[in-house]
Amino acid sequence: MSDTFDYLIVGAGSAGCVLANRLTEDGRMTVALIESGGRDRSPLIHVPLGVAGLIRHPRLNWLHKTVPQRHAAGRRIAMPAGRVLGGSSSINGMVYMRGHPLDYDDWAKAGNEGWSYREVLPYFIRSEDNLTWRHSPFHGTGGNLRVSDLRSINDVSRAFVAAGLSLQYRPCADFAGPDPEGFGYRQVTQRDGRRESTARAFYNPAAQRPNLTLRLRQTVRRLVFREGRAVGVEVERDGQTQFLTARREVILTAGAIGSPVLLMRSGVGCAAALASSGITPVHDLPQVGRNLQDHAAASIQFRTDHTGPYGISWKVLPRLAWSGIDYLLFRRGLLASNALEAAGFIRSRNDLDRPDIQYTFMAGSRSANGRIGRGHGYGASVILLRPGSRGEITLDPQSHAPLIDPRFFEDDTDIDALVRGIRIARRIFAAEAFNEYAGREIQPGPDVLADEAIADYIRNTSATAFHPVGTCRMGPDTGSVVDPQLRVRGLSGLRIADASVMPNIVSGNTNAPTIMIAEKASDMIMGRPALVADAKSSTTAFCPF
Structure with a gap:
């Protein structure tokens, strides 16, 4: 060589x-x-x-x-x-x-x-x-790079978008367009129901070139x-x-x-x-x-007895079995989803010139290791888009x-924005569009009400958006x-x-x-x-x- x-x-x-x-x-x-x-x-x-x-x-x-x-x-x-x-x-x-x-x-x-x-x-x-x-x-x-709509969207994701619109947030069909603010469905890097990585999109077409x-x-x-x-x-x-x-x-x-x-x-x-x-x-x-810099994220999650959201339970085993067949035959259904189908971009304060919070909606229950968990639920990651904190490596x-030291929340305004984001998220999930799911908040939990308590929750549980x-x-x-x-x-x-x-x-x-x-x-x-x-x-x- x-x-x-x-x-x-x-x-x-x-x-x-x-x-x-x-x-x-x-x-x-x-x-x-x-x-x-x-x-x-x-x-x-x-x-x-x-x-x-x-x-x-x-x-x-x-x-x-x-x-x-x-x-x-x-x-x-x-x-x-x-x-x-x-x-x-x-x-x-x-x-x-x-x-x-x-x-x-x-x-x-x-x-x-x-x-x-x-x-x-x-x-x-x-x-x-x-x-x-x-x-x-x-x-x-x-x-x-193939960019596409998700092939299947869960009804609970549709409820999330409807809830945001009911609170008078604007709709947005194109989060990669000139004004990415509002609620809508996310596009993904997928081709025919499979991941479109840069290896698949850019390297593979060049792989046989003798000069590479x-x-x-x-x-x-x-x-x-x-x-x-x-x-x-x-x-x-x-x-x-x-x-x-x-x-x-x-x-x-x-x-x-x-x-x-x-x-x-x-x-x-x-x-x-x-x-x-x-x-x-x-x-x-x-x-x-x-x-x-990185995007810090806090989670708000709900449990429900409704079997519509993604999850693992005896009641949906036939549906889960069919989802495997559906994917093998048609590249659609649960396996074609990233379970993160809808989003919302909002300004948590009226004086901001662009959104500072992103909601990434999770159309199912989430286990401790990040996978779809037992039972049914839904929730969102509340993501800080414009952090003031600066770290170093x-x-x-x-x-x-x-x-690696991102120095998360060294700037107090970062926590303040996420607290506002959690409070607005609760209003979204309390909207009429979610009534049929009758969700029970499990994180942060119904007793976490004061700003200080929400801030403590964020400091103790937050992750990054990678x-x-x-x-x-x-x-x-x-x-x-x-x-x-x-x-x-x-x-x-x-x-x-x-x-x-x-x-x-x-x-x-x-x-x-x-x-x-x-x-x-x-x-x-x-x-x-x-x-x-x-x-x-x-x-x-x-x-x-």
């Missing part, structure tokens, strides 16, 4: 698979795509309901945990990340959302030229194959520099070490945890901190690992393992890790093109934005002109229902 390539891509996840496809399209450049995990063969990946078995999967998941969170009852909180071809796009909830247009305008206003909503929209469109919105100027058809080499189960231990230039990487497999050379660039796509960790292990970061950990500094870049001084970003911040200032062209400051031959470059977290799920970043990065790397937005899609308007 060759050990010299034009480009080395480190991480075959949501961004890496996109770049592997785009950089090898014309056949001129050789690319090696390097991934610590293995093939995406597990049926849990491809059958949508299998997502419940992936969040804690010991082989397909890095199973990261935070350090004890001072403002979250001292708990260590799980932060899943995919360790498999396709990365987190192979284990996530398959939700297709882009965030709010103002999120990207904020990036541009901060000095990141080329990253406004109008300028990134063409890259969302290029990647997309959305048959529902084939005539919308905000969506694409014919792209690599996939190296699985190979862990990049460090980047190699010569005179301020990244010239290659040192990889390890089965205890054997090999050096791979990059003629042009090394591109990090290892994610918001993996990319800063690899930089620091290679001597790029805060020089004093690295030296104290026994790592020889190569380049002093103090912001590496800082600016960590550092290295353990002895092992050099990542120490959307870490920001640890290699993009910016025009010399303190940023990468410039708006995604080049690492102070070094040559090295770029980062994943969720770690986001200056601020987007107001929604992060998989589609990460794909967009990789799409845009491919044009930057290849020296191609930036795509230009269609005039019809350059302004925002309320989405229709």
Whole structure:
């Protein structure tokens, strides 16, 4: 096998698979795509309901945990990340959302030229194959990534949307459109009832190209520099070490945890901190690992005797048996669902310019391990979209393992927003649309009423929505890790093109934005002109229902 390539891509996840496809399209450049995990063969990946078995999967998941969170009852909180071809796009909830247009305008206003909503929209469109919105100027058809409506929607999900509308929240049919506010049904990255990961959408079509080499189960231990230039990487497999050379660039796509960790292990970061950990500094870049942001989430759950919501009970065993047959024959039904079919985006205060809370509706009971549980129920994750808290990733001084500290709720306004979100959720679930389900609140519970009690519940039970970003911040200032062209400051031959470059977290799920970043990065790397937005899609308007 060759050990010299034009480009080395480190991480075959949501961004890496996109770049592997785009950089090898014309056949001129050789690319090696390097991934610590293995093939995406597990049926849990491809059958949508299998997502419940992936969040804690010991082989397909890095199973990261935070350090004890001072403002979250001292708990260590799980932060899943995919360790498999396709990365987190192979284990996530398959939700297709882009965030709010103002999120990207904020990036541009901060000095990141080329990253406004109008300028990134063409890259969302290029990647997309959305048959529902084939005539919308905000969506694409014919792209690599199939985006579709869920094939089956539970009636309790319809009740959730009806309840939100009954409280005079607006309807929204397109959460990836120009005005993602209101209640509606989510689109997913699925093709014909199966998960559409970036491995399936981007890597597989390029897999047979002679200029693309996939190296699985190979862990990049460090980047190699010569005179301020990244010239290659040192990889390890089965205890054997090999050096791979990059003629042009090394591109990090290892994610918001993996990319800063690899930089620091290679001597790029805060020089004093690295030296104290026994790592020889190569380049002093103090912001590496800082600016960590994630969406904190609290849960509200109900139990019901109604057998309509997803769940396991004697009464529905015939229905569960049929669901397996239905999926095998028609790729629809329970197994084709992620059980997270509906959502609501609201402003918890009237003075906000965009939603700060997302409700992710759970159309069934949930067990302690996140799977569909015994009995029947429903509920929602109340997700904080625009956190004020900022954390960091550092290295353990002895092992050099990542120490992940999001500092959840260090900013008191984050707790305040989630408390408001829980209170509004209770009003939604008390609406007439839920009367036939006669649900009994089990979390936080009917006795948890005061703001202080709700806040304590959030601190003791909250999780993340698995959307870490920001640890290699993009910016025009010399303190940023990468410039708006995604080049690492102070070094040559090295770029980062994943969720770690986001200056601020987007107001929604992060998989589609990460794909967009990789799409845009491919044009930057290849020296191609930036795509230009269609005039019809350059302004925002309320989405229709």
